[in-house]
Amino acid sequence: MLSVFLSAQKNQFIELRNSIKDKNHTAQSLTLLDRREDKNIGIVSHRKEPFEIKFEKDDLEKLFSDWFLEDNKERGNTQYFLMLEHLKANDIPAERSVTGHLEMKMSTFLKKNNQYYFLKKFNVSKDYPQKDHAYITRAIAAKISSELANIVKDSYSESALNIPISETDLENYEKAIPEQLPVYKTESFTDGVYKDYKSFAEQTPSKELTVKKNKDGVIKGVKRVDGYDNLGRDVFAIIDNGIAYKKTPVSIIEIEKDDEGVFIMASEEELFPQNNTYTISGAAMGGLIGGLVGGIIDATTSAIRRKNAKYFRIGIDKLTGEYILPENFRKSK
Structure with missing residues (x-):
């Protein structure tokens, strides 16, 4: 029964199509730091059919790098890093239907002299009731893509906190930076x-x-x-x-x-x-x-x-x- 369920399950891909162009041409690169404990995003239902939410490719670091390079032909010297800390989607059973739910946490840094400097962080916690969305899985995938693009674009113009941290401290940045x-x-x-x-x-x-x-x-x-x-x-x-x-x-x-x-x-x-x-x-x-x-x-x-x-x-x-x-x-x- 499990094998039949898995074979019938469909995929909803997260398409990184939103522009992340750096208009000032200061960005040299964008590197994904995938720090999620569980790399599986989750399964959400559309019309009682289960869809697994997934990125388009398994090699996420290359996927994000290619996304950046496609939009930024003219580049500068600043290295940007997008840290994906948490990304989960799931069904929330309701009395007469199922509501989709998205949880997301991410942050951005720039790198100078082999040290990292904090730019932005953002959390998402959002429900997707069926009555409000014709296609819940597409809505969730589109939200993930748009929020990833938004934090990258906003980071280009963000002034970094002047507190350097090492790569090992990135795991604990929310404590390491305020202490300084x-x-x-x-x-x-x-x-x-x-x-x-x-x-x-x-x-x-x-x-x-x-x-x-x-x-x-x-x-x-x-x-x-x-x-x-x-x-x-x-x-x-x-x-x-x-x-x-x-x-x-x-x-x-x-x-x-x-x-x-x-x-x-x-x-x-x-x-x-x-x-x-x-x-x-x-x-x-x-x-x-x-x-x-x-x-x-x-x-x-x-x-x-x-x-x-x-x-x-x-x-x-x-x-x-x-x-x-x-x-x-x-x-x-």
Whole structure:
């Protein structure tokens, strides 16, 4: 019976057809590092027929290298590496049908002087109900292909974290890199304005921007050091008098630190505002940056803020700066 099942089983191939062209011609190569414990992706059903999700060829390193070379005839000197850490697809039985499910984790690095530098990482966890997809297996294969292409293309323009790791440390990069980042190595924060997470993690504040306060010392936003403050720029964080504040769409919230890393205590409304009382239209006017509201961190406002919302511990990913939402956190609709 097993042999009959295997012979009847069909394949759904992942076709690497999406463009991964490097428009700036800085990339020299793309090498796949397949670090999956189990190389089998899985079996997903379409109209009760089992399809095994597979790449087009078994030699994946050559498959990915050929994909890159096909799209990049003119090349530079930067060696890129795509590490495939996890890739699984399977059926989830439902009452009247079967739902397809995809789990995927990958990261990218560049290589200089025989050392690796982190660029990006990405996780996918997605269900494919039959009612939403005419052909679930094709949808899953297309998703895998598109996400692989997206992370490669995004990596071309990504600025690497300035923490070198060896090839042996790649297996444990999510621990090895943060251990060397200044924001986690030191107890105190360096004052200044941080445009993005990378600069915050490396504790290298902007030389162009500074904190803007009113006469009472209340943070009003940020401004350019040359005095001009008609900015439309957003920022990742502000550190003032050793206290770090995370920029959200409608406020700035103190960044706290513990043994697990850095985090904020925030409500759903502050991270994903939808007609809430904190939203102020035109907040970028008068030198305010995209919702950095004057007085948002004074004692009275903080007390009202704490009273009127449910708060969650929102972790900040040590490599990307993205929010790590708790399981009971639900984005407001």
